Amino acid sequence: MEYRTLIEPDRIHGSLYTNAEVFSHELARIWYREWVFVAHESELPESGDYVTRNVGRQPVVITRGEEGVIRVLLNRCSHRANLLCQDEKGSSHSFRCPYHGWTFTNSGELVGVPFRNGYGKTPIREKLALSRAPRVGSYKGFIFASLSPSGPALMEHLGNAAEAIDRLVDLSPDGEVELTAGWLKHKVSANWKMAVENQVDGYHPRFVHDSLFSAAKYQVRELCTDSSSALVRDHGNGHTELDFRPEYRKEGTSFIWFGRASEAKFPEYVERMVRRYGAERSRQLLMDGPPHVMIFPNLFLAEMNLLVIEPIGPSLTVQRQTSVLLKGAPEINRRAMRQTEGAMGPGGLLIPDDCEMMERNQVGLTAMSPEWLTLSRGMHREYSDEDGSLASNVTDETAQRGIWKKYLETMTEE
Numbered sequence: 001m002e003y004r005t006l007i008e009p010d011r012i013h014g015s016l017y018t019n020a021e022v023f024s025h026e027l028a029r030i031w032y033r034e035w036v037f038v039a040h041e042s043e044l045p046e047s048g049d050y051v052t053r054n055v056g057r058q059p060v061v062i063t064r065g066e067e068g069v070i071r072v073l074l075n076r077c078s079h080r081a082n083l084l085c086q087d088e089k090g091s092s093h094s095f096r097c098p099y100h101g102w103t104f105t106n107s108g109e110l111v112g113v114p115f116r117n118g119y120g121k122t123p124i125r126e127k128l129a130l131s132r133a134p135r136v137g138s139y140k141g142f143i144f145a146s147l148s149p150s151g152p153a154l155m156e157h158l159g160n161a162a163e164a165i166d167r168l169v170d171l172s173p174d175g176e177v178e179l180t181a182g183w184l185k186h187k188v189s190a191n192w193k194m195a196v197e198n199q200v201d202g203y204h205p206r207f208v209h210d211s212l213f214s215a216a217k218y219q220v221r222e223l224c225t226d227s228s229s230a231l232v233r234d235h236g237n238g239h240t241e242l243d244f245r246p247e248y249r250k251e252g253t254s255f256i257w258f259g260r261a262s263e264a265k266f267p268e269y270v271e272r273m274v275r276r277y278g279a280e281r282s283r284q285l286l287m288d289g290p291p292h293v294m295i296f297p298n299l300f301l302a303e304m305n306l307l308v309i310e311p312i313g314p315s316l317t318v319q320r321q322t323s324v325l326l327k328g329a330p331e332i333n334r335r336a337m338r339q340t341e342g343a344m345g346p347g348g349l350l351i352p353d354d355c356e357m358m359e360r361n362q363v364g365l366t367a368m369s370p371e372w373l374t375l376s377r378g379m380h381r382e383y384s385d386e387d388g389s390l391a392s393n394v395t396d397e398t399a400q401r402g403i404w405k406k407y408l409e410t411m412t413e414e
């Protein structure tokens, strides 16, 4: 596949969203090589806790071992490949394969083989441990795995996106977030890259989300216009952002990002924030709000929600969603969960509309012409900003161009 002929600075070829060969290259080059978000430490707080997830199409179990060590094990019995763990989450220091009863510790060692005599004197326990992701890293509770033994370190990969994680956890008076509200899942008949690009598309909200804007107070209506001072940012490494802070700062008040709530609604939270961060910093945090940042390839910090993208096939993606819970802020969390239900749930007013657009894109792509998708919006007015990002008006396609730049590098590097 000659990717250089399919990706140009201002347009991309439609086959990149539909071709099965492209999809399998992406699994190998992006999903099985790069850092991929797998879970949050709050989902497995105690030794023995585990959750099951996917890295690309690889089923994995993320476990916390005796010493608190987090491991990412491939969820495949080393006997005859049965899916070892079926539960979404649980707590156990060992896993017993349902097929022939082989037992593994939660660090992956084979410790039990029924009817052992059938293997004579051949040593098998030592040879048949579970496979593990060779690299696992964590930043402020966010656990990432790479199925490649080599490559850039996690912090190098995150680059400027680490600061977005800081911004999110700093909204907690304890400096920590928890992802323990449970996950909603949407199965979407669209390519995974449609989801990545849509998260940071500031052009569509005025049209796709008009029904939400007419039903509820939602700050994004005014933010995503050609005359808004909100920005789109390309942070490099494929990480991108819709930055609403310039608009919030213009108004200079807290909680615009939280349905324009007043500070008087959460006096204890505000007090705890001031105690931790001091009056000035806390005022800034409550004015700026949470980040709207897409960390390539699968973690979307969606303000008070968090979305994770899982590729299933060229035209099938699962998007999971949860509320971001701020440790030490129960009153904020209660409201955040109600917002998640209203926006993200199956009958929600926000994300189902995005999913519908992604699916219609995928149907549109079956028409043979025009073969290319245009990504030129705002090219003439983007600029390098002082935080090191490439920035432009929030409705511009700077983010999508940044994502495709990273994509091209990853798909063509030696």
Ligand code: FES
Pocket: 077, 078, 079, 080, 081, 082, 097, 098, 099, 100, 101, 102
């Ligand atoms: S496949 Fe797991 S014990 Fe046989």
Ligand SMILES: [Fe+2]
Pocket: 198, 204, 205, 208, 209, 350, 354
């Ligand atoms: Fe949207």
